[in-house]
Amino acid sequence: MIVVELRKLFRRPRTWATIAVLNALPVLVAVLLVLTDLAPRPGEGPVFLSAVFINPALFALAALAIVLPLFLPIAVAVVAGDAVAGEAQAGTLRYLLARPAGRTRLLVAKLVAVLAFVLVTVVIVAVVGYFVGTTLIEPQPVVGGGTSVSGTSLTQQELVQRALMAIGYVALSMLGVAAFGLFFSTLTDSPLGATMGALAVLVASSLLFTLDAASPIAPYLPTRYWLSFVDFFRDPILWRDITRGIALQGVYVGVLLAAAWANFTTKDITS
Amino acid sequence: MPEPAGQGPSARTVAGMVARGAAGRWGVVTALVAVLASLPAAVGWLPASDAAVSAADLRAAVLAAGDVAFSGYAESTGGLDLPVTDQLTSVADLFSDRTTMRVWWRGPADNRVDVVTPGGETGTHRDATGTWTWEYERTRATRSLLAPFDLPAPPDLLPNALGRRLLSEATTAEVSREGARRVAGRDALGLRLIPAEAASSVRRVDVWVDRDTGLPLQVQVFGKDDDRSALDTRFLDLDIGRPALETTAFSPPFGSTVRVSGQTDVVLEAGRRIQPVPLPAELAGLPRRRLDGVPPGIGLFGRGVTLLAVAPLPPRLAGGLRHALADSPGAVVDAAGVRVAAGPVALMLLDPPGHGPYVLTGSVTLDALAEAAAQLPELGGTP
Incomplete structure (x- = not known):
């Protein structure tokens, strides 16, 4: 059933259109950077964009940083929100459930498909960013790999290792969004409603995070540790927020998946 | 109602089974959420163990702990809205904002304090003759030689530095003991300082001192007419032990601007x-x-x-x-x-x-x- 769901997701033109749109913005940013030669200062604009003229390979991370705050979560919410509610709206859900596989297995298959989408999307954005960066931007002659946020030098090998870990972390950070989308998708027959629900949670979380009065609940907000992938580029790596971010995403996925299961397995399927 | 023998379950019975199944499943989810939500509170409620140390001895222990080496993660929260001009905004931000710091402390003349922001950081590397300050946002390294006095900087807000400074000139009559609490996962003994001077605007200072090493783990400063602390600085993580020399050392990276400071x-x-x-x-x-x-x-x-x-x-x-x-x-x-x-x-x-x-x-x-x-x-x- 998992293979069926994966095949269905990645055969859909809409999936690839979403990924293409997601890549359009970083490519546009790269073209503008090359044309104007105006990189933002470190600490301004998207993270790592300032460093791409020194090390163009870092555009892989800059591309992720560009899509991370809004575009990537929207794409994930659209796909996750569509997972169950889309079948219900199209009237195919009861045929799916007519098979002896069971609802829990269908839910797991849907979750795996959404997770695969997250991973594939993040990797494609990073790979496209890497190629766009290295082909469009002329590097400055620099010895070694680059400079860490802490002002120490990193070798090319260290830089690659940390970049891979950061890409993995960004993919993990999207799991919470996917879980919210999937849960809302079992509540309603409208994919749009499920997507908007997941996005509403994210907007609320981002807003509360900026508010000092909300600091007691800040550690539990799903977007709280999203930017912590920067911590991979401090020297030594600051693991504190990264481990908390991973644990928090794990808790959200666990709880929301349990809620989706509790709701879906006893739900009346009418369409 | 008993079911008729030899027939399948009635529609009502099926509905009842489904409802009971749903209730059971939601019960499992609710229990899971309750356990997860109560975990942080449960950890916070771990009791701290006090020790029979007098206030004077505890103050002496703090002053003797200057050479304790450690690394950690600290957060300071200031509630002071200082009216200042453009030249000294960094000082004002220090006392009005939340500042998070990573610390590696080999000794008073060999340490590193990084002020961490979501997209950057500013590191202060102290050595025997002065400090290097690295600002990622400006790709700039600044060398400052030791001056007779300096404007307040983030390292001065670390609990260990601030606690020792505030207690250094306190008299025995001004300090008293104040229970114990857990700070950074360690047992911290309370020491309260109430200044004797009538002119003082500080009502009291609470210093929470690590029971094992004498290191101040948290410092709270209270103003005369405010119940909330005007300044609260504490360690969130702390490891006792000497960090590596290469962690605190600094040399300006390739491509950065290097300048000599003249702030004071x-x-x-x-x-x-x-x-x-x-x-x-x-x-x-x-x-x-x-x-x-x-x-x-x-x-x-x-x-x-x-x-x-x-x-x-x-x-x-x-x-x-x-x-x-x-x-x-x-x-x-x-x-x-x-x-x-x-x-x-x-x-x-x-x-x-x-x-x-x-x-x-x-x-x-x-x-x-x-x-x-x-x-x-x-x-x-x-x-």
Whole structure:
């Protein structure tokens, strides 16, 4: 059933259109950077964009940083929100459930498909960013790999290792969004409603995070540790927020998946 | 109702089974959420174990712990809204914002403190002769040599540095014991300092001291008329043990701007002005302190947590400060001059003809500031 769901997701033109749109913005940013030669200062604009003229390979991370705050979560919410509610709206859900596989297995298959989408999307954005960066931007002659946020030098090998870990972390950070989308998708027959629900949670979380009065609940907000992938580029790596971010995403996925299961397995399927 | 023998379950029975199944499943989910949500609170409720240490001994332990090596993660929260000008915004941010810091401490003259922000950081690397400051946002490394005094910087806000500084001049009569609590996962013994000076704007300082090493783990400063702390700095993580030398060392990376600092020159330059006003040996009941290397135009009075500074200001700095003071809500304007209090920190600007502007500031009450100004007739204070 998992293979069926994966095949269905990645055969859909809409999936690839979403990924293409997601890549359009970083490519546009790269073209503008090359044309104007105006990189933002470190600490301004998207993270790592300032460093791409020194090390163009870092555009892989800059591309992720560009899509991370809004575009990537929207794409994930659209796909996750569509997972169950889309079948219900199209009237195919009861045929799916007519098979002896069971609802829990269908839910797991849907979750795996959404997770695969997250991973594939993040990797494609990073790979496209890497190629766009290295082909469009002329590097400055620099010895070694680059400079860490802490002002120490990193070798090319260290830089690659940390970049891979950061890409993995960004993919993990999207799991919470996917879980919210999937849960809302079992509540309603409208994919749009499920997507908007997941996005509403994210907007609320981002807003509360900026508010000092909300600091007691800040550690539990799903977007709280999203930017912590920067911590991979401090020297030594600051693991504190990264481990908390991973644990928090794990808790959200666990709880929301349990809620989706509790709701879906006893739900009346009418369409 | 009993089911008829030999037939399948009725529609009502099926509905009942489904409802019971749903309730069971939601019960599992609710229990899971309850367990996860109560975990942080449960960890927070772990009791701290106290020790029978006297206040004087605990203070001595803090002063002796200067060489304890550690690494950690600290957070300081300031509630002071200092009215300042463009030149000193970094100082104002320090006391009004939440500052998170990573620390590697090999000793007082070999340590590193990184102020961590979501997209960057500013690291201060201290060595035997001065400091390197690395600013990622500006790709800039700044070398500063040790000065007789410095403007407040993030490393001064670390619990270990601040706690030791505030307790260093406290008398035995001023300190008392105050229970125990858990800070950074360690047992911390409470030490309360209530300054004896009537002029002090600080009601009390609570220092929470690591039971095993004497390292201050949390410092809370309370103003005279505020129940919430004006400054709260604490470790969130702490590892006792010497960090590696290469972690605290620094050399400017390739492609960065390197410069030599002159930040304290603003203050020192003004202090060297040609005709310094002679300052008395005592001001508002606070005795004058001797500081090596500080020009005679600058005076520092008081002791421990109660300090009053009198310093000449460059006119360009004074203009901005005058506006900032006048615009501050709660500014006191009377015959003695304009003065304002931000938490326990009080500020007053004097502008005597022929001498250039002077600032009076410190952890004293507004009344003490007025009294001090009255004792400085050369600076235009009215007795």
